Amino acid sequence: MTVTTEVADICSTLIRIDTTNPGSGERKAAEYVAGLLDEVGIEPTVVESAPQRTNVLARIPGDGTDPDALLIHGHLDVVPADPSEWRLHPFSGEVEDGCVHGRGAVDMKGTLSMTLTAVREWARRGVRPRRDIVLAFVADEEATGEYGAGYVVDNHRDWFAGCTEAISESGGFSWHEGDTRIYPVAVGERGTAWMRLTAKGVAGHGSKPAADNPVVELSRALVRIADHRWPVRVTPAVAALVEGLSRALGTTIDLDRLDEEIERLPQASMLFKGVLRNSANPTMLDAGYKVNVIPGTAQAHVDGRFLPGYRDEFLETIDRLLGPKVTREFVSMGEAVSAPAEGLFDQLRGALLAEDPTGHPVPYVMTGGTDAKAFAQLGIRGYGFAPLLLPPDLNYFGMFHGVDERVPVEGLEFGVRVLDRLLLAETEPSATTEH
Secondary structure, eight states: OOHHHHHHHHHHHHHHSOOBTTTTOSHHHHHHHHHHHHHTTOOOEEEEEETTEEEEEEEEOOOSSSOSEEEEEEEOOBOOOOGGGOSSOTTOOOEETTEEESTTTTTTHHHHHHHHHHHHHHHHHTOOBSSOEEEEEESOTTTTSTTTHHHHHHHOGGGGTTEEEEEESSOSBOEEETTEEEEEEEEEEOEEEEEEEEEEOOOEETTSOOSSOHHHHHHHHHHHHHHOOOOOOOOHHHHHHHHHHHHHHTSOOOGGGHHHHHHHOTTGGGGTGGGSSOEEEEEEEEEOSSTTEEOSEEEEEEEEEEOTTOHHHHHHHHHHHHOTTEEEEEEEEEOOEEOOSSTHHHHHHHHHHHHOTTOEEEEEEESSOOTHHHHHTTTOEEEEOOOBOOOTTSOHHHHTTOTTOEEEHHHHHHHHHHHHHHHBOTTOTTOSOOO
């Protein structure tokens, strides 16, 4: 089997292993990954945080060129998918029209397949990376990470000794504005504040005047949150992104009028319009048990996200919008993380340009969150770098948790080549595999 076909085959096989979260767990996928590593002499360690909630860890020694270790992490779980909504079954892993189809193709079994293909080929060729590589294939990223990254950070931190930086999902993909190919490399992500809101009142008969209806109080608070217009806050990373986009597109993007620039640059602005503000979206409601009973309690969940450096402002605003009769508690709280747009970033940029000299790598901030938050607790600086060369008509962001998720085989092959260029010793004559 050649490297070119191997990456698609691994991706397809991983997709066929249903790791829906919540569901039956990640163990089968973890066993498959561990087998692929063991087959080429890379010793895996399998650890379970709970029955069927399984993680795989491994360490590949470097040649000593770089004394610091690099963590490559990715998650085995996927979000649910309704087969009735998909053109091809979401767990078929079918290869059609040059793409691997199925849940996880982009988020993020395709990325796992690129990593596995690269390290397996190194082992077969007997080459070593410039620095120690720690691999972490984890569970539960699509929930809170409690059974995955959070668990290994708390219970197996020795595995990450020497790791100063990490790469994972959601960066290094090609994004098109006209004929210009932009490669956003994530240097940060917004913080996560998933909250449970509770209003308490006086239970009573639904036919009588309500003394204190918690459903009403909670509804008013949710409307205030939904209607709130968060102010624009241009963080240093977003400013660097806008500067990079200006250079790439040969134009000037006005930092003081970014809302207007979104209209002028509909494609490029998708890289920054979601990270100009904090955000809070009501997502779940739970109140009452009978139509003629006013309940004593009403609850809701809100997905809150805050920019690096704006946690306190976010929480102060939320508390003001909630008012005195609604309380909040965190379901999950993860600090915003950031990494410098230099050092490893320059190496990531160079690896992309080596494969696509006409591309334009730029730093950017992710709207959502990843397991980078957990590994940041160990002082590991995380970058979103899952390199993919994509056609202009494929909506990359629409693939995340969307219907008919798919990834081009050529894009996966591109990613393997970029990882080779990034990680293998520069003096190794066959550092970049011929494809």
